Amino acid sequence: xxxxxxxxxxxxxxxxxxxxxxxxxxxxxxxxxxxxxxxxxxxxxxxxxxxxxxxxxxxxxxxxxxxxxxxxxxxxxxxxxxxxxxxxxxxxxxxxxxxxxxxxxxxxxxxxxxxxxxxxxxxxxxxxxxxxxxxxxxxxxxxxxxxxxxxxxxxxxxxxxxxxxxxxxxxxxxxxxxxxxxxxxxxxxxxxxxxxxxxxxxxxxxxxxxxxxxxxxxxxxxxxxxxxxxxxxxxxxxxxxxxxxxxxxxxxxxxxxxxxxxxxxxxxxxxxxxxxxxxxxxxxxxxxxxxxxxxxxxxxxxxxxxxxx
Amino acid sequence: xxxxxxxxxxxxxxxxxxxxxxxxxxxxxxxxxxxxxxxxxxxxxxxxxxxxxxxxxxxxxxxxxxxxxxxxxxxxxxxxxxxxxxxxxxxxxxxxxxxxxxxxxxxxxxxxxxxxxxxxxxxxxxxxxxxxxxxxxxxxxxxxxxxxxxxxxxxxxxxxxxxxxxxxxxxxxxxxxxxxxxxxxxxxxxxxxxxxxxxxxxxxxxxxxxxxxxxxxxxxxxxxxxxxxxxxxxxxxxxxxxxxxxxxxxxxxxxxxxxxxxxxxxxxxxxxxxxxxxxxxxxxxxxxxxxxxxxxxxxxxxxxxxxxxxxxxxxxxxxxxxxxxxxxxxxxxxxxxxxxxxxxxxxxxxxxxxxxxxxxxxxxxxxxxxxxxxxxxxxxxxxxxxxxxxxxxxxxxxxxxxxxxxxxxxxxxxxxxxxxxxxxxxxxxxxxxxxxxxxxxxxxxxxxxxxxxxxx
Numbered sequence: 001x002x003x004x005x006x007x008x009x010x011x012x013x014x015x016x017x018x019x020x021x022x023x024x025x026x027x028x029x030x031x032x033x034x035x036x037x038x039x040x041x042x043x044x045x046x047x048x049x050x051x052x053x054x055x056x057x058x059x060x061x062x063x064x065x066x067x068x069x070x071x072x073x074x075x076x077x078x079x080x081x082x083x084x085x086x087x088x089x090x091x092x093x094x095x096x097x098x099x100x101x102x103x104x105x106x107x108x109x110x111x112x113x114x115x116x117x118x119x120x121x122x123x124x125x126x127x128x129x130x131x132x133x134x135x136x137x138x139x140x141x142x143x144x145x146x147x148x149x150x151x152x153x154x155x156x157x158x159x160x161x162x163x164x165x166x167x168x169x170x171x172x173x174x175x176x177x178x179x180x181x182x183x184x185x186x187x188x189x190x191x192x193x194x195x196x197x198x199x200x201x202x203x204x205x206x207x208x209x210x211x212x213x214x215x216x217x218x219x220x221x222x223x224x225x226x227x228x229x230x231x232x233x234x235x236x237x238x239x240x241x242x243x244x245x246x247x248x249x250x251x252x253x254x255x256x257x258x259x260x261x262x263x264x265x266x267x268x269x270x271x272x273x274x275x276x277x278x279x280x281x282x283x284x285x286x287x288x289x290x291x292x293x294x295x296x297x298x299x300x301x302x303x304x305x306x307x308x309x
Numbered sequence: 310x311x312x313x314x315x316x317x318x319x320x321x322x323x324x325x326x327x328x329x330x331x332x333x334x335x336x337x338x339x340x341x342x343x344x345x346x347x348x349x350x351x352x353x354x355x356x357x358x359x360x361x362x363x364x365x366x367x368x369x370x371x372x373x374x375x376x377x378x379x380x381x382x383x384x385x386x387x388x389x390x391x392x393x394x395x396x397x398x399x400x401x402x403x404x405x406x407x408x409x410x411x412x413x414x415x416x417x418x419x420x421x422x423x424x425x426x427x428x429x430x431x432x433x434x435x436x437x438x439x440x441x442x443x444x445x446x447x448x449x450x451x452x453x454x455x456x457x458x459x460x461x462x463x464x465x466x467x468x469x470x471x472x473x474x475x476x477x478x479x480x481x482x483x484x485x486x487x488x489x490x491x492x493x494x495x496x497x498x499x500x501x502x503x504x505x506x507x508x509x510x511x512x513x514x515x516x517x518x519x520x521x522x523x524x525x526x527x528x529x530x531x532x533x534x535x536x537x538x539x540x541x542x543x544x545x546x547x548x549x550x551x552x553x554x555x556x557x558x559x560x561x562x563x564x565x566x567x568x569x570x571x572x573x574x575x576x577x578x579x580x581x582x583x584x585x586x587x588x589x590x591x592x593x594x595x596x597x598x599x600x601x602x603x604x605x606x607x608x609x610x611x612x613x614x615x616x617x618x619x620x621x622x623x624x625x626x627x628x629x630x631x632x633x634x635x636x637x638x639x640x641x642x643x644x645x646x647x648x649x650x651x652x653x654x655x656x657x658x659x660x661x662x663x664x665x666x667x668x669x670x671x672x673x674x675x676x677x678x679x680x681x682x683x684x685x686x687x688x689x690x691x692x693x694x695x696x697x698x699x700x701x702x703x704x705x706x707x708x709x710x711x712x713x714x715x716x717x718x719x720x721x722x723x724x725x726x727x728x729x730x731x732x733x734x735x736x737x738x739x740x741x742x743x744x745x746x747x748x749x750x751x752x753x754x755x756x757x758x759x760x761x762x763x764x765x
Contacts, residue, residue, distance in 0.1 A: 051589045053764040076591035083589070087582035091326050100322070103315040104590035145586065 001028040004078070004153045004185035005050065010059035012045055012209075019045050021209040023059075027185045027202075029152070032175050034200030034217065035189035042209040043189040044084060047157050050187075051083055052076060064152050077106060081155030081187075086142030090131035094122060094141050097130055098148065105149040116144040119174065135162030143171070147178070154178065155187045160195060172199045197221060231270060233277075234259040234286035241282050248276060261290065312592045316600035317607075324570060324608060333566045337612055340562055341619035348552045349627040363395060383407045390434055396480035399433050402441055409448075438476045442467050458498055462491050482532050490523045518640040525638065525645040533635040535650040549632040553624040554654045556616070557723055560661040563616060564668045565690055567609040571672035572685035574601050575759065579680040584764055594760045598677070602755070605673055609665045617658050621651075657723055664720040667744055668693055671716070674751035677758040693717075704731035719743045 005027040012020040020042045027033040035043050048054040050061055052068050052075075061068045061075075068075035088097050095113070102108040117126050120140040130138065139162055146154055154175075160168045176199070178184040190196055196203050197217055204214040213220075235241045238258050245252050245262075250273065252260035264270050270287075277284055324330050363369070366388035373381035383403055392400050406429045410422055425448065432440035446467050449460055466487040469475070475483050497516040500508055526534060535550050578584040588594060625633065637648040672689035679685055696717030703712035712718055713732045719740035724730055726737060 048585075048764070051585075053585060053588055055761075055763055072593055073591040076589060079589065081589065083585045085582060087586060089323060089326075089583060090581070091328070092323070096322065096326070100319050101586070101590065103319055104312070104592055106591070142586075 001030070002183075003027075004029050004064060005187065006060075006062040007046070007050070008060045008062075010046065010049060010061065011057045012042075012049065012054065013057055014045075019209050020049070023206070023209075023211045025204050025211060025214050027153070027187055029183045029185050030179055031201040032179045032186040032188060032199055034196040034203040035187060035206060036191070036193060036196050036203050037189075037206035038191055041206040043191075043206055044157055045209075046206070047081075047083055047155055047187070047189060050155060051079065051081060053083065077149075078152040079155060080146035080149060080151035080153075081157070082139075082142040082146055082159065083155075083157050085161070086135075086138045086145075088130040088133075088138055088141060091129065093129055094126040094133070094137075097141060098126075098144060101145050101148060107150075108148050112148060112150075113144075116148050119147075120144045121170070136164060136167050139163055139167075139171075143174070151184070153185045153187065157189050158191075159188060160190070160192075168195075175199060229264050230261050230290040231264050232259055232261050232286070232288050232290055233273070233284065235277065236283040236285060240280055241277055244276055244280050244282070245273075258285070313596050313600045313603075316592060316597055317604050320574065320601055320604035321608075324574070324604065330570070333569065334612070334615065336566065337563065337616050338619050340559055341556065341616055341623055344556050344559055344620065345552060345623035345627050348555075352628075364392065379407060386430065396478055398438050398441075398476040398478035399436065401478060402429070402433055402438075439471060442471050442477065459495055462494055466491055483527060483530075486523050486527050490520060490527075493520050493523070517643065521640050521643060521645050522638050531636065531638075533632045535635060535637045535653060537637060537639050537653060549624050549628040549630070550635055550650050550654070552628055553620055554650075554657060556620040556624070557654075557657045557661045560613070560616070560658070560665060563609070563612050563665050564693055566612060567605070567665050567669045568672040568689035568693060569686050570608050571605040571669040572676045572689045573682040574605055574673065575676040575755075576680050576682035576685045579764075580682055588764060595756070598756060598759045602670075602673055602752075605669050606666055609669045610662065613658055613662050613665060617655070660722040660726070663722055663741075663744065667716070667720050667748060670748050670751045674755040674758075677755040680758075697721075701731060713739075714743060716744065716747045 003026050007026070008024050010020050010023040011018070023042070023046060025033075035046070037043050045054065049056050050063070050068065052072055056069060063075040064078040066075040066078070088094075089100065092100070095117070098113055098117070102113060114123075117123050120143050122137065122140050122144065125133070125137065130141065133141065139159065143156075143159070146156070156175075159171060159175075163171060175186045175188065179186050179201070188196075188199060200217050202214060203217045203220055205212045205220075232254075233241070235258060238255070238260070242252065242255070242260070245260075250262055252262055254261040262273065264273075274284060274287070366384045369384040370381050370388070373384065375381075387400070387403055390399065392403075394400070406426065410426055425444075428444055429441065432438075432444055446464055449455065449463050449467070452460065455463070469487060470477055470484065473483070475481055477484055479485055493516050497513065497520065500513050500516065522534075522536065525531070533548060533550070535554065578587055587597060633651060635650045637650045637653045639646050639648065668689070671692070672685060675688050676682070676685040679688070696715070700712050700715050700718040703709045703715070704718070710732065713735060718730065718732065718735075719725075722737055722740060725735055725740050
């Protein structure tokens, strides 16, 4: 696999504090790499160093083989992205904003601009002044800005901010297509593990300026959960259901007036709970796997519970 | 270079897409309109003449009769021959002879005062200025109160009037010039007769230059012309050229406008967050800085050009384009050189633009340093407006000579050329060197702040 971004032993101090402490990782062509961590972990700082906005105290960043300090222009030709919010020149139209970037980059034609505008779904509003855009539309414009010059590496800082659910899904599809079909390396930062799970191939977890681990996202979730799964049952008669559970020594928790959770070891157990309840003439109104639990795992891993906004 | 050029185009699009820039350009045009309209109306008020008062002969006669009979008689005579304008040569002539005949000394030695007076009056009645001039020549050549030089000068200019058919009226610029020449030459002779150590070199040079220019213009029939760096020496203060030339005084306003442009060009990128999108392009930061600086400088020049063109047009519309080709006359080593007045005014604009460019550089550096547009514009305008005042107070009030090293003492080159600064021996060369040093400091500051500092 071709290495697109190589970060080695990155360090950054600000105001006497170690903001980034010895971070090293690589991203490869054709993958979506998630940068996961609570707010203040150093995600944006690392991204700003990759994009050349912050000086590097120690360590190196190579993009497509070019050091982004010594060969800044060569390195930046391979990158596109959004750092923090998608800021725009609000007194220009969307198209005028894009043309600003077109002039500063190599090989972007008017046709290419039309193509990316269509890709991000802004073709109806692109000639309007940006000050009338919603946050989601500005996010789309930022995305068009990031991909117009067909970069090898796309860096997106919290890209789903301000997008509605369908916008998030579209964005996810765009990233996946760019990575898996066009061989682009996509670096996405987020503090939401659930979002990462759907979008990323690999995840690096950052906490307090240190990279705790880099793993494929599925492996991470499996590992964190162990073999236990938590399942929520919704029933019509909670009293009888709790009685049956007590008989069989299954321990429910988070009990409400018509539902309860149970930690399940394996599939057989899930099956026997169902049969037991049905046998007692209790209606099973719903059985669902609990996903909010992932956030608990995330907090457990990063130890940064108090820092989550 | 191509990258810098593209960034300059981007900056231009951003600058001119802003409503504030459009308002600024309108302000510049309005400034030119205001200046010319103001000068036009003030010139009309100034040309209010004492005509209605002086030509109200009945009122004048009743004012003077019994108090000053000579003057009352003078007005009676004017009424009799029916003078209708102060530009009538006879008005001056009657005034002149009245005062001269009042003189205690005998006018000619041969004839009685009354006889001379009758001759004069006859010539004036007949509206025959040649006869009048001849009489004056006769009278002057017999006047022993004058030195032989003075007599020669006066006779010479009267002969000139005769030879060129010029009536002795101030409405004719040649008559004015001849009179100027007379008095200047007499002054000069007086100065030169003084002992060497009490001669005023400056006055003598000025008299000589004035005489050279008057002779030059008289010889070539040049009515309108400009003299460089001498605000009060125009033929007509409210003509096309002086109004156009003095419009440079309001370049100060463009200083403030360029501070707004330069003060926001970097800082708004920071305050709006767009700097993060500007700097992630494959263009080194110093190139972006250079492009932004060049954009600011050229916008300043565009503002000046707009101001220049509108002043040229408006001054032409209000005062007539006729004087556009008037020459610029300067005296070098006693010889008169003729140049173009339009080019001279353009040169004054270029000198005025040095101040604009300096202020632009200053605000640019502040903009890069504080990264906050309101602060950059506010600080720039405050320092600009208080700077000149502070320099003046330090220099004139406290007599601190080192104040000449303050930037604001050196930005207005036109003021230094006209010797209007409070410092002794303040030369243009000095001002340029001081300004250059400040510019270098400003640019290094901007460079350091923009290229090296983190973008948070």
